[in-house]
Amino acid sequence: MTVQMIRNAEDLAERYDIAIVGAGPAGMAAATECAKFGLRTIVFDENSEAGGQIYRAITRNTPAARPYLGRDYWRGASLWEAFVATTASYVPAAAVWSLEQQDEEAELRVSVSGRSMIVHAKRVILATGATERPMPVRGWTLPGVMSIGAAQIALKSAGLLPEGRAVLAGSGPLLYLYASQVLAAGGVIDAILDTTPRRYWLQAAPHLLPFLISPYVWKGLGLILKVTRAVRVFRSVTALEINGKDRADGVTFTAGGKTVSLPAKSVFLHQGVIPHANLANAAGCEMGWNDRQKCFAPVVDRQGRSTKASIFIAGDGNGIGGALVAEFDGRIAGLAAGLEVLGKEPSEDLRRYGRLRQKALRGRTFIDLLYQPAPSFRAPAEEDVIVCRCEEVSVGAIRAAADSGVAGPNQLKTMLRCGMGPCQGRMCAATVTEILADAQQRPPTEVGTYRLRPPIKPVPLSEIAALPHTPDAVYAVTGTHSEH
Amino acid sequence: MFRSIESPKSRVRVIVDGREIEADVAASVAAALLGAGMTAVRRSVVGGEPRAPYCLMGICFECLVTIDGVQNRQACMVPVRDGMVISSQRGARTMEVGGQ
Incomplete structure (x- = not known):
């Protein structure tokens, strides 16, 4: 059995039991669970390759060719192998631009190969992942400035390293992870400007114990030690700005009471990630403020059910937990949605994955509180x-x-x-x-936050016009009823 | 701002603003442009400022370029293809009279 790859809109069926949006850790794991039930499962992914951002390009990368990506990255390979071995349908380069609950089921509109189609599913699992939190500073729109996530994607997917003087600025584990990957690949980072306020160690300290027994601790300490031996690190950085007229040529900031200017050809910014919940928001799922993670996220129950009964949300798209939590989240939502479609009671597997998810969340509160971006950058x-x-x-x-x-x-x-x-x-x-x-x-x-409406991705009007329309919709636009 | 650390495997040729560049067959258009030393890919819609790919994951819409005659494509979401014609944009997209 292998996954059925769909590349043309014409090859989509009108109805599925489960439709999953996103093929990162949560989406791949959810699809694997649903397909085990023998349910008609389809995965739409906007990217042309599965893996999401964390396991970007996992379907073609090998440890021999890109060893510098680090051990955790290769976990994605087993997720991909399990997913391709299922009977699910998988549609790469597919943009789901509308989602609506109708009569306890869901209707999706998706653009594939230049054509849009309407697909119905009994349950939808949104596994749309995270985006990097914006880091608005003076000069952040200049060419030469990019997010650290983007620089890491360039490394994972195209083997690109920064050329010339490169500075990383912001807060969160990704600064040190990306720096360590660049160093391992033979590259150079000139400086890290860590904007984590010193006082945040105090707000995080009460949650230190769970962090100390989490897998993050050794990995995190190892990374920080390795990076600080090779790279100049400025701490408690404030008043950051990027200099340059038509492109970035340096940074100016305050650290330790002094104003410092450094030349830089590339400036990479990052201050954590937030849920990418545009589709959930546009579908009318209730959004709630997470004060620890300083972001809006869709409101979900323990199994990922949103406030719309047919829509589940799994992984970072419902609150930031990282790749491992996303994987268990995907399994839980996949099982729960599948059991609902089959009219069955919760299973022992569901409880087991719940326990594994709790274990994977260990240490998260400490990380959230320590790396909360400073108010002046939010x-x-x-x-x-x-x-x-x-x-x-x-x-x-x-x-x-x-x-x-x-x-x-x-x-x-x-x-x-x-x-x-x-x-x-x-x-x-x-x-x-x-x-x-x-x-x-x-x-x-x-x-509150923006109330979003479909289409959540730009779609040519010609694609929308070519969709099948209901008699009411035709009447609303043309003022006449069709004869046939 | 980037350099490639890998020896060319399977290369394709694309035309960028009339100049031919080589790119790995697995690269996105945005990665191909960055790998070829190009940073700014367009001028912004309101202020006419130079802009470059920012997120490389389909979020920011900074990498909008014209690909094979179709305007406002997200360069980070489109894989390169041999013979592709890519051009940078100045400001908002224009209406194609008599076009699609």
Whole structure:
């Protein structure tokens, strides 16, 4: 038995038992569980290769060719092998641009090979993963500036290393992981500007014990030791800005009470990851504020059920837990959704995966609290810093709107076009919520986030027009009823 | 801002703004452009500022380029193909009169 690869929209069926969006750890694991039941399962992945971002290019990388990626990366290979051995259908390069619950089932609209189709499923599992939290600083839109996740993707998928002086800035384990991979591959990082405030060790300290018995501790300490021996590390960095006119040529920042300037040809930014929940949000799933992770995430129960009964959300898309948690999350959602379709009671496997998931979460609270991005990087004060990169809306414009009493992010859209460009708020939503909360002294949960609507990815109108339409929809547009 | 550390395996040729570059067959268009030393791929829609790929995972829409005549394609989501014609964009997409 092997997975059925679908590359053309015409080859999709109209109905499936389970549709999964995303082929990272959660999506692959969920599909593997669903297919075990013999359910008609389909996986849509926007990427042309499975693995998600954490296991990017896992289907063609080998430890011999790219040994520098580190041991944890290769866990993805066994997930991929188990997934391709199933009877599921797998559609790479497929953009699901609409999801709606209808009569206890779900309707998806998906663009594949230049054509859109409507697919129905009894249950949908969203495994859309995480995105990097935006890190708006002066100069972050300049060529030569990129996220650290992006630099790591360039390494995993294309064997690209930074050329010339490279600086990493921000907070979180990825700074040290990426630096160690670059060093192992024979590259050079000139400096790490760690923006973690020193006082955050205090807020994280009460949660140190579970962290000390988690697998993170040795890996984390090892990475930090290895990297700090080879790279200059500046700690408690504030007032970071990227210099340059038409491209980045350096950074200026404050560390240890001094202002420092360094030349840099590449500047890589990162301050943690947040759920990529645009599809869940557009489907009307309730979103809730996670104050420890400082982000909105879809509200789910222990098995990943969202507030829409036919929609499950697994992995980082429902709250950040990392690759291993995502894998167990995917298995749990896959089993739970599959059992629901079959009308069966919860199984022992479901409880076992629940325990494994709890174990994999050990130490997460410590990491969340230690690497919480500093307020000045979540809600910047510098008025000229761009927040919405698409529509080029600045901190100053948003703060002025906040002072004039804007009701929330959705009204801000109509005032400033903030969040209305092609990325549909993916790069600014988190910052907008934090700036409004800061300026209006309201809790983020009350400020809220953008209400998104399909299509969540740009689709040519010709593809939408070519979809089958209901008689009511035709009447709404043309004013006449079709004869046949 | 990047250099490739791998010897060429299976290479394809693509045209970027009239210049021919080589890329690994498994690369995305964005990775091919970065690997060839190109950083800025477009001018922004509002301020006309130079912009470059930022996230490489389909999120930021900074890497929008024209590929084989189709505007606003996400370069990081499209694998290279031999003979592909890629051009950088200036500002918003334009209407194609009589086109698709």
